[in-house]
Structure formats: structure tokens, C-alpha cells
Amino acid sequence: MQITVIGCGYVGLVTATCFAEMGNRVSCVDTSTQRINALQRGEAPIFEPGIEALITTNLRAGRLAFSTDTAGACSRAEVIFIAVGTPSAADGSADISQIVAVASELGRTLDQPAIVVCKSTAPVGTACRVQSVLDHQCQRRQVAWQHRVVSNPEFLKEGAAIDDFMRPDRVVLGTDDADAERVMRALYEPFVRNHDRILCMSRRAAEMTKYAANTFLATRISFINEIASLCEQLGVDVEEVRKGIGSDQRIGHHFIYAGCGYGGSCFPKDIRAMLQMAAQYDMPMPILHSVEARNQQQKTWPLRMLKRELGNLHGRTLAIWGLAFKPGTDDIRDAPSLVLLDALLAGGSSVQAFDPAASDNIAQRYPEAVKEGQLKLLQDPYAALNNADALVLLTEWKQFRQPDFHLVAQRLRTPLVIDGRNQYDPQTMASLGLRHVGVGRQVAPPAAPVLREVV
Missing domain, CATH: 3.40.50.720 (NAD(P)-binding Rossmann-like Domain)
Structure with missing residues (x-):
């Protein structure tokens, strides 16, 4: 499957690397040129046991690529994961401005319908807002298709994130779209083959x-x-x-x-x-x-x-x-x-x-x-x-x-x-x-x- 992950931080990098390890072709995008250059050399910007070995293996196999070009990386993607930061604002609320900015850019630049997955931890209603942003951009561009938005929260422990992703206790899929659910289940099926732990809601x-x-x-x-x-x-x-x-x-x-x-x-x-x-x-x-x-x-x-x-x-x-x-x-x-x-x-x-x-x-x-x-x-x-x-x-x-x-x-x-x-x-x-x-x-x-x- 052709996948794009936007955000090369902790969640995004682990997500991209593990999907690539399962045979998918994954492009990982970040706005930091310095971070992307380091990743292209196989150097991880995070401390996580085993992550650099997986990055190097999948770079050499051609299954994993890093870029600062969001539009180019998403041009052929079937599934696009948003894994950008949601830091605490001054009042304690989660700042979702980066998620909204990414959604707006995707709405302006995507030339084909895609499944857009909210991987970042974000307040209730964020995925619906992403859907509204994408729908608005599609209406402005007068395209005939609609993107499908899925909420897929991460449950990774720092220090054991790779094992958590590869052997998840559960995979939570938030969607009411049958086609989106089918694609997401197929994507995660290799990780839960011994026991189906996929929960749809x-x-x-x-x-x-x-x-x-x-x-x-x-x-x-x-x-x-x-x-x-x-x-x-x-x-x-x-x-x-x-x-x-x-x-x-x-x-x-x-x-x-x-x-x-x-x-x-x-x-x-x-x-x-x-x-x-x-x-x-x-x-x-x-x-x-x-x-x-x-x-x-x-x-x-x-x-x-x-x-x-x-x-x-x-x-x-x-x-x-x-x-x-x-x-x-x-x-x-x-x-x-x-x-x-x-x-x-x-x-x-x-x-x-x-x-x-x-x-x-x-x-x-x-x-x-x-x-x-x-x-x-x-x-x-x-x-x-x-x-x-x-x-x-x-x-x-x-x-x-x-x-x-x-x-x-x-x-x-x-x-x-x-x-x-x-x-x-x-x-x-x-x-x-x-x-x-x-x-x-x-x-x-x-x-x-x-x-x-x-x-």
C-alpha cells in the first residue's frame, strides 16, 4: 500500500517505519530540512531502541523515503497519516493548529481522493473538523470526490514504541465509512494476525x-x-x-x-x-x-x-x-x-x-x-x-x-x-x-x- 505520514516526530516516525517494515511503501514528510537530511542518512531525531536499525533497513530496501515536499509525497498516497504535534496551549487545551494547517494544505493540493487519518492525539471533534476543512477545499476547487477522514489514535509507550506498534493490544479505528474501514483493517491486519484486536467505533x-x-x-x-x-x-x-x-x-x-x-x-x-x-x-x-x-x-x-x-x-x-x-x-x-x-x-x-x-x-x-x-x-x-x-x-x-x-x-x-x-x-x-x-x-x-x- 502507498502511505504518506506527515510529521517525523515520535509518533510519525514510528508509524512510518513500522508500516514500511511490513512491506508498504511509505513517504514521511516534515517541514524541518535538518531533520529530513538526518533521517535520509539513517539518523533518528528521537531516542527509541531499535528505530535507527529499522530506518536503515527500509531505506536500503526502498520502502521508506523522507521528504519536505508534502504535495509530492502525497501525490500517489492511498492513506495519509497526520502525525504532527498538538502541544498544550496557555490554557491547557491541545493546540490543533498544525493539524488544521495540514488538512488545509491537503485539501488544496490533493488531486485524488484519499483516506486521511488523524494519528495525533487531539480533542474530541478534531477529526470532524479535519473533514470539514477538506470538504470546504473540495467545494472551492469544485472536485467531484470527497476525502474520508479516520481517527486512529496511537497507544505507544516511549522506550517500547516499536514493540507496541508491531504487537498492539488494540487498534482503534474511528470511522463510519465502510470503505475506509476496509482499507484500514487491511493495513493493520499483518499486525494482529494471531488475534483480531481491531476496534471500530x-x-x-x-x-x-x-x-x-x-x-x-x-x-x-x-x-x-x-x-x-x-x-x-x-x-x-x-x-x-x-x-x-x-x-x-x-x-x-x-x-x-x-x-x-x-x-x-x-x-x-x-x-x-x-x-x-x-x-x-x-x-x-x-x-x-x-x-x-x-x-x-x-x-x-x-x-x-x-x-x-x-x-x-x-x-x-x-x-x-x-x-x-x-x-x-x-x-x-x-x-x-x-x-x-x-x-x-x-x-x-x-x-x-x-x-x-x-x-x-x-x-x-x-x-x-x-x-x-x-x-x-x-x-x-x-x-x-x-x-x-x-x-x-x-x-x-x-x-x-x-x-x-x-x-x-x-x-x-x-x-x-x-x-x-x-x-x-x-x-x-x-x-x-x-x-x-x-x-x-x-x-x-x-x-x-x-x-x-x-x-
């Missing part, structure tokens, strides 16, 4: 499905973090609680790990967009407001623990392991590390940090601190520990799971580990002479309950 329902999925997962994270906060006060180990509730098949173990908050390009942005959509209809959503508030509070947990253990942090040297919002990516958008770094650098602390992928992005965000030596981004995780007053774990990269704790204890000036991802066992750490502070794992004598007189 209305365009608006497909768009809402994406937002509902992400906000529900964020809710689970904020819920367990709130339970962890109470566990700290009651002398309960939240890890025992997590295992206890996760064993219930109705709940499961996914997304109930206490930590220092979620970040990234999806959950924070999608919750803000969902709240803004609800506000437009004067619809209160107290649960999602609480999810967002809990997460913002949770991101301050590492700083609060440092202050509790060390007191005044001015002049202190702190080591940080992990800067990306999650392992497997270099993405630092809304990462808990930014909240901690902002506070430490503003408060006069020195920071020695290591991350296997995200250091360059952090350096671009804090150029003055790096230049002045207040923030050191190191190439060796153990070098970050030298004479530090504490180690703070923020991202659970695999290489941090079983470090040399004897070396950790030797390098730290103060044997304190703030474990923002509950990676380590407190008893094991104590046996090695390290003080371990985990999320919801500070076991202390429970406070006496407040007795109220019964009237």
Missing part, C-alpha cells in the same frame, strides 16, 4: 478513548502515590500494600508503583486537555483535578525528603541517577527531575547527575548551571557519587537496579539514598550501611489515633 469515540486511557493510567499512579503518603504516616510499607491489591485480578499490578510522579509528553498534556474540554461544557471533573494536583505534589517528594534528612541544602552536593521522565527515552518533558533541579540549583546546591540518554536535553535546559559547574552531567554513574551528601534515584533505568552498593557507600560523603522509584530493599541497604528513604516505605511507629467523643 465513531470518530469522536476513538478520540475520547485515547484521552480516557491516558487519564485513567495517570489516575492509577496518583492513587498509589496518595496511598503511599498515608502509609508513611501509619508505619506501613506501601510495597506490601501494592502486592496485596495488585493480586486482585480486577486491579492488577500495572501502574500501581509508588514513585516521585509521572511526566512525559502524554499524561500531563492529556489531563490538561481533558480538563479544558470539560470546562468548555461547564462539566466539573474533580477526580482529574485531584490526579493532577497529587502528581504535582509528588514531584516535590525528593526535595522534601532531602530537606528532612539533611536540613538546609545550600552548599550541599547531591547526586542524581536518572533525568528522563522514564527509562528507555531521552524525553525530559514534565519530568520529576526538572522540579528537583530547579529547586536545588535555585537554592545553592551543587548537582552531579548521570543519565544514559537525557543529559544533552538537560544541558540545553540549564546551560548556565552547566557552564558555571553548578550542574555536572557525568558519563559514569559512580562518578556522580563522589563526595555527594546523598544519592537521589529518579529514573529506574535497568543499570540502576543492581548497582555496586559497596562502591555507592564508599563514594558518598553521607550514606543516604533517596529512592524515588522504590527500586531497592530497605533491609539490604541498611545491612550495607546505607540509609534508605523510599516512597511510602519509611516504617515508623504509627501515630496515635485522634479519639473523638461519641455524642
Whole structure:
């Protein structure tokens, strides 16, 4: 099948590469000449395991091409995916101006009917708006045919996006057009041959499905973090609680790990967009407001623990392991590390940090601190520990799971580990002479309950 993907960002590049891997001929378009030139050399602008190997393989096979010429790339396309950015606007709503601009350009330039697929995460009603834009342009040009618009939201996890695309839990198609559904089913059939996971629904329902999925997962994270906060006060180990509730098949173990908050390009942005959509209809959503508030509070947990253990942090040297919002990516958008770094650098602390992928992005965000030596981004995780007053774990990269704790204890000036991802066992750490502070794992004598007189 001849496919065009507009947008060579995270979603667009993974989509284009995976479709090409299945034998389709795919043209991927972007407005950035620098990005396109790099991709033509097989260099990916994103950090995603396995993506460059797939790009190189499909470039050499002639199934994948990159261009800045939208009209040329779409001239023979049967299916056109729109995968451009929908960043948060000032009021928290999703900015769909790039989607609308692409739709308008397609309406002006396409010389044949096509299936236009909205792949970007966008508010309910966006696909219908794209349809209206395309219809308007067709009427202006007085053409006899109509484009068919499908909503096909992505469900990719950074760090595992290729596997998610190749082996999807489900493929959601938003369309009421039988021909469009047939083509889209044929396109995705190789990815779901063992078990048909294609769900067809209305365009608006497909768009809402994406937002509902992400906000529900964020809710689970904020819920367990709130339970962890109470566990700290009651002398309960939240890890025992997590295992206890996760064993219930109705709940499961996914997304109930206490930590220092979620970040990234999806959950924070999608919750803000969902709240803004609800506000437009004067619809209160107290649960999602609480999810967002809990997460913002949770991101301050590492700083609060440092202050509790060390007191005044001015002049202190702190080591940080992990800067990306999650392992497997270099993405630092809304990462808990930014909240901690902002506070430490503003408060006069020195920071020695290591991350296997995200250091360059952090350096671009804090150029003055790096230049002045207040923030050191190191190439060796153990070098970050030298004479530090504490180690703070923020991202659970695999290489941090079983470090040399004897070396950790030797390098730290103060044997304190703030474990923002509950990676380590407190008893094991104590046996090695390290003080371990985990999320919801500070076991202390429970406070006496407040007795109220019964009237």
C-alpha cells in the first residue's frame, strides 16, 4: 500500500517505519530540512531502541523515503497519516493548529481522493473538523470526490514504541465509512494476525478513548502515590500494600508503583486537555483535578525528603541517577527531575547527575548551571557519587537496579539514598550501611489515633 505520514516526530516516525517494515511503501514528510537530511542518512531525531536499525533497513530496501515536499509525497498516497504535534496551549487545551494547517494544505493540493487519518492525539471533534476543512477545499476547487477522514489514535509507550506498534493490544479505528474501514483493517491486519484486536467505533469515540486511557493510567499512579503518603504516616510499607491489591485480578499490578510522579509528553498534556474540554461544557471533573494536583505534589517528594534528612541544602552536593521522565527515552518533558533541579540549583546546591540518554536535553535546559559547574552531567554513574551528601534515584533505568552498593557507600560523603522509584530493599541497604528513604516505605511507629467523643 502507498502511505504518506506527515510529521517525523515520535509518533510519525514510528508509524512510518513500522508500516514500511511490513512491506508498504511509505513517504514521511516534515517541514524541518535538518531533520529530513538526518533521517535520509539513517539518523533518528528521537531516542527509541531499535528505530535507527529499522530506518536503515527500509531505506536500503526502498520502502521508506523522507521528504519536505508534502504535495509530492502525497501525490500517489492511498492513506495519509497526520502525525504532527498538538502541544498544550496557555490554557491547557491541545493546540490543533498544525493539524488544521495540514488538512488545509491537503485539501488544496490533493488531486485524488484519499483516506486521511488523524494519528495525533487531539480533542474530541478534531477529526470532524479535519473533514470539514477538506470538504470546504473540495467545494472551492469544485472536485467531484470527497476525502474520508479516520481517527486512529496511537497507544505507544516511549522506550517500547516499536514493540507496541508491531504487537498492539488494540487498534482503534474511528470511522463510519465502510470503505475506509476496509482499507484500514487491511493495513493493520499483518499486525494482529494471531488475534483480531481491531476496534471500530465513531470518530469522536476513538478520540475520547485515547484521552480516557491516558487519564485513567495517570489516575492509577496518583492513587498509589496518595496511598503511599498515608502509609508513611501509619508505619506501613506501601510495597506490601501494592502486592496485596495488585493480586486482585480486577486491579492488577500495572501502574500501581509508588514513585516521585509521572511526566512525559502524554499524561500531563492529556489531563490538561481533558480538563479544558470539560470546562468548555461547564462539566466539573474533580477526580482529574485531584490526579493532577497529587502528581504535582509528588514531584516535590525528593526535595522534601532531602530537606528532612539533611536540613538546609545550600552548599550541599547531591547526586542524581536518572533525568528522563522514564527509562528507555531521552524525553525530559514534565519530568520529576526538572522540579528537583530547579529547586536545588535555585537554592545553592551543587548537582552531579548521570543519565544514559537525557543529559544533552538537560544541558540545553540549564546551560548556565552547566557552564558555571553548578550542574555536572557525568558519563559514569559512580562518578556522580563522589563526595555527594546523598544519592537521589529518579529514573529506574535497568543499570540502576543492581548497582555496586559497596562502591555507592564508599563514594558518598553521607550514606543516604533517596529512592524515588522504590527500586531497592530497605533491609539490604541498611545491612550495607546505607540509609534508605523510599516512597511510602519509611516504617515508623504509627501515630496515635485522634479519639473523638461519641455524642
